[in-house]
Amino acid sequence: MTVLASALDVTGPEYAAHRSAMLDKLAALEAEHAKAVAGGGEKYTARHRARGKLLARERVELLVDPDTPFLELSPLAAWGSDYAVGASIVTGIGVIEGVECLITANDPTVRGGASNPWTLKKALRANEIAHANRLPVVSLVESGGADLPSQKEIFIPGGGLFRDLTRLSAAGIPTVAVVFGNSTAGGAYVPGMSDHVIMVKDRAKVFLGGPPLVKMATGEESDDESLGGAEMHARVSGLADYFAVDELDALRQARRVVSRLNWRTVADRSGGVEPPLYDQDELLGIVPGDLKVPFDPREVIARVVDGSDFDEFKPLYGASLATGWARLHGYPVGVLANARGVLFSEESQKAAQFIQLANQRDIPLVFLHNTTGYMVGREYEQGGIIKHGAMMINAVSNSRVPHLSVLLGASYGAGHYGMCGRAYDPRFLFAWPSAKSAVMGPQQLAGVLSIVARAAAAAKGQPYDEETDAGLRAMVEQQIEAESLPMFLSGRLYDDGVIDPRDTRTVLGMCLSVVHGAPVEGARGGFGVFRM
Structure with a gap:
């Protein structure tokens, strides 16, 4: 017999202690996840809703098939940094019209959806997953482009996002962009390099340079709509393949695009699915x-x-x-x-x-x-x-x-x-x-540093300060413990x-x-x- 027999005593004190410790950790984790869900906070969420717009996760929820799971990826990106938890973007895997897709959604309640260094790392990881597993990519776009104060960490590696979109397309992996708001500067290349593009009437604004930049660069006076509005791109430039009257219409059209991809996978379950014997x-x-x-x-x-x-x-x-x-x-x-x-x-x-x-x-x-x-x-x-x-x-x-x-x-x-x-x-x-x-473990690492310091002092014929050593070990243990979590x-x-x-x-x-x-x-x- 190859069925595992469990020796876990779910009524014993050890099990209860382990369970209690895990539940405490899960509660702390849930509190950090809540920060990502909160996005830019109540003020900016309210402003976004007042404009008649859906939140990033609401867009994802309406995009995927009803009652299907969404596997969110890297929800704690940027945790412990100067940037918002979640890195102003939602990424994950969901099923659209029966097709597993890699979905990204800018969170415009966080600095207008601008990309910071962690946004870039998270988006690049999502593209890597899509390419390795041949997942169609659907980008829900509303971003003011790069977070300018941190441009030195974004500009050079940021080109990888556009490289990835073209490589996905070249590999025959479909890419779809749904533009809900600003898609400015480098962000304009997301729809520009996607196979299928949907833009929302009076909302989508796609241009390499907005009116202020155009004024500075060329002296030309322009407005958002004539420069990069959805209707202009649908009627004049041809960048928009589909013109949506509102956000719900855009999501409906995105689902239709995916349904027409004729996308087939090689997945094969040669056996049935049987649940585990244990809870x-x-x-x-x-x-x-x-x-x-x-x-x-x-x-x-x-x-x-x-x-x-x-x-x-x-x-x-x-x-x-x-x-x-x-x-x-x-x-x-x-x-x-x-x-x-x-x-x-x-x-x-x-x-x-x-x-x-x-x-x-x-x-x-x-x-x-x-x-x-x-x-x-x-x-x-x-x-x-x-x-x-x-x-x-x-x-x-x-x-x-x-x-x-x-x-x-x-x-x-x-x-x-x-x-x-x-x-x-x-x-x-x-x-x-x-x-x-x-x-290595915190105690081991601190101990190694202590041994090295002792040896160095002995080699110089100097006395070793035990009090300083104890303080150093405690500090190192605390640092390594925090960095290993x-x-x-x-x-x-x-x-x-x-x-x-x-x-x-x-x-x-x-x-x-x-x-x-x-x-x-x-x-x-x-x-x-x-x-x-």
Whole structure:
């Protein structure tokens, strides 16, 4: 039998403590998400509504098919920075007329929808997802262009947005722009480089330079409507393919455009969908509040995969990494899950073999992180931990099947790399509120700095100040702890969002559906040199 038997005691005090800690983290997360939803705040939201306009998320809600989920991406972008949480843009994946699409929507309540450095990073990540997974792109545009005070961080890399639109089109991936308001300066190239363009009467204003800039540059007197209004672009310039009488009409026309794309995917569920045997609500009580306390990732797997059926690969070898085959929402997956934190040589070799097998069979891989990294020490260095860890990282780097990563607990050091962290281009990467990620744990990092400082003082024959050392260690521990938390990392787009553990199966199912929009083909070689 390959159905997992759960040993989780949902009536015990440990489960209650873990659940309570997770719920506290979820409450804090919800408060930060609320800031993104609030956009520019009550004043600017009221002004926007007074103009008869819908909010960004309302536009998205009306665009997607009724009663279908919208997987919002990077909602905490810019968290901890000088810019508004959410980075003045909504990005995500939704279903329009039965077609999975990548949707972006400027939030005009935040500085008129102007793009800041985090807006750019978030939009570029959305385009990357669209290209990798062959998702049609629908842009809901209302932006005053670049946030001028921060232009030095936007102008040079910002051209990548327009490059991406043309590359998507060249790859046969449809792009649709719906213009609700200003689309100025560089923003004018979003409709200019999209395959299909819809503009709203008396609202859309698309021009490279508005009347003040035209006056300064040429001396010409002009007005918004004759310079870049929707009717002018529909009747004179030809930039607008469709002319909408209002926002609702524009969204209706956008849905019609998508319905006429004749868009087909290669998605295929060769098996039925069977729910897990265990309640997904129980995922709240699995990960301890203290990540030094181990937990069995099979308890997570049992509540995520179809039928809780997990066919484990090499269960008696390399026991601190669980690997095996399963189905998730009907899609075959290979799962790698850290069982006891540390990765040894055996786990590294096991992972490399498993990844190669997944590539031979064209099966996507799911990585569930809870690792402190690769084992250190004389015995392990002599045993070849470097070359074996490199073997695992080599396999991850050159694997061609889609990778989906979820940070459950710790994800430290090179173990983060071996488990397909952000630098290794997973198609999607999400984190639980319990996750932490850094070069190493706060205490270890502070301790290393202390040892180095002590050695430096001894080499100079100087006394070592223990009081200063204690203060330095406390400061460093506090800094590294803060910088390893999921909201901090998500704010920098090191993941695609921090999710409620109970949503893990749904989120992964949506991602698997998306990645099957493009052919799933594994590497048949080309893994580089495995050092034996």
